[in-house]
Amino acid sequence: MSSNQRVLMKGNEALAEAAIQAGCHHFFGYPITPQTEVAAYMAKRLPKIGGTYLQAESEVAAINMVLGAASAGIRAMTSSSSPGISLKAEGISYIAGSDLPCLIINVQRGGPGLGGIQPSQSDYWQATRAPGHGDLHALVFAPSSIQEMVDMVFDAFDLADQYRMPSMILADGMLGQMMEPVVFPEKSVNPVDKSSWALTGHQGKRAHHIVNSLYLQPDELEKNVKERFERYELIKSKEARAEEYLVEDAQLVVVAYGATSRIVRSAINTARGKGIKVGMIRPLTLWPYPSSVIAKAAETAQAFLTVEMSMGQMVDDVRLAVNGKKPVAFFGHTGGVIPTPAEVLAEIEKMTGGDR
């Protein structure tokens, strides 16, 4: 098919197809609702194109297979939903500590514990603060449409390769399960040269490469972590992304990401129709966080409202960015309950005193 044609896709399928088109032909996973279609799609497609689909015996095994595949310098990914990501935490830390690129998808559901299978955004802290043990970060992308899911898969792989670190797409059950038209970008994959570190066999012609996260001496480990954090600083200055929607004259700025931002946008459009000056900042990357965009808005806006499908997690980053200059309120639902546009509108009206 011609790649500039629109097709109708479910979020989970689009994530999988985009990964294939981005050159990822190796998938290791374990089924869990609401992301099972990612694995199901890979199981159908990868054998037909000479790739590897492997359903591991557990999430722990799957992420370690990703570590192995990434060590060989190929694009590899895994996908899961909230409880499964917790299981992968150890492997994600090893991948970060070994400076390996890969893609991890989290189609979030309600928690904690087994929680539930309905959509949620309550893994924000986990994704942005501690996707695994130790001093580490993963690049975290937050799509809000199926098209963005496709586009961000390409970016997530590219940046993971460029900075040699894990990328995560933090989606939610709503995005994973819903359907929208998409166009796949006509992109050719630019392979990054991994020959300086990838385990591809030295055939006695060069010194062997070592992929490892164990350091015998504390000062060696500290040096290694500090070098990695210098890279993190560079990433923070270069890669933070956000969309601003009607922020310029906004008295109230709502901050939301993912599916929730679609609900917020709908509420803002209604509010604008009533003459209320309200806008939205929508982080596209959650780590690095677009703090400067929010800090800039804090110069002009009177107040902030963060809306999430959680008890209030990203609101921490909004407060850090606003830095006490303006009040920051929170509204949300958790456990798989989705906020409605009417509820968000009511919060907006409450905070702006009704109109104008």
Add this chain to the structure above:
Amino acid sequence: MVTNLKRIVVIVGHYGSGKTNLAVNLALDIKKKTKDVVLVDLDIVNPYFRSADFQTLMEKHGIEMITPTYAKSNLDIPALTGQLDAAICTQKHLIIDVGGDDAGAAALGRYSHEIEEAGGCDLLYVVNGYRYLTRTSKEAAEILQEIQKISRLKVTGVVNNSNLADITTADDVVSTHQFALQTAQEYQVPLLFTSVKEDLAKQVKALMPGQKVYPVKIFVKKPWEE
């Protein structure tokens, strides 16, 4: 168009081909002319966007609903009740919304014997030419075959439900006619009708003279489209 259908109408197809939205429309339309109508959610694979979401709407119209025990809950257990067995034995009109692909149709296989004994059914295979894995009639026919095999029932007609969600144009629909026709011909079953959102129905009818067009309301919506 819907009045010619058998007492038991079963809707199968690829994931996301639009089975649920069609099922809800058929249930409401059949109810206009028939006393006892039951909408059956037989989806054991899909966690959200399913017939069970429309329980309140169905109740409002006096349509009975049968759903898997834990549908719409936080439990991921595809447990079916005995209600469908009982309903098949009555004279009630059933619209059975089956899960996608052969994975979803596996649950239907469980009822194939009972359905045949009750006089058979109209098994509608819904296609959407804009779905990524069913863009050609060959691909659509492959999935049809897999569904027939596992459901142990024969498809009796194809429904063309090709759409690109809210951005669909009449031309988008019309340009898939050949695809749907070929899919139907592959199995020597009729292309029953083209279902199209009601605001496009007139245009589509004008562009496809002589073809049956079934105008549908869009019930399956995202939270921000309410």
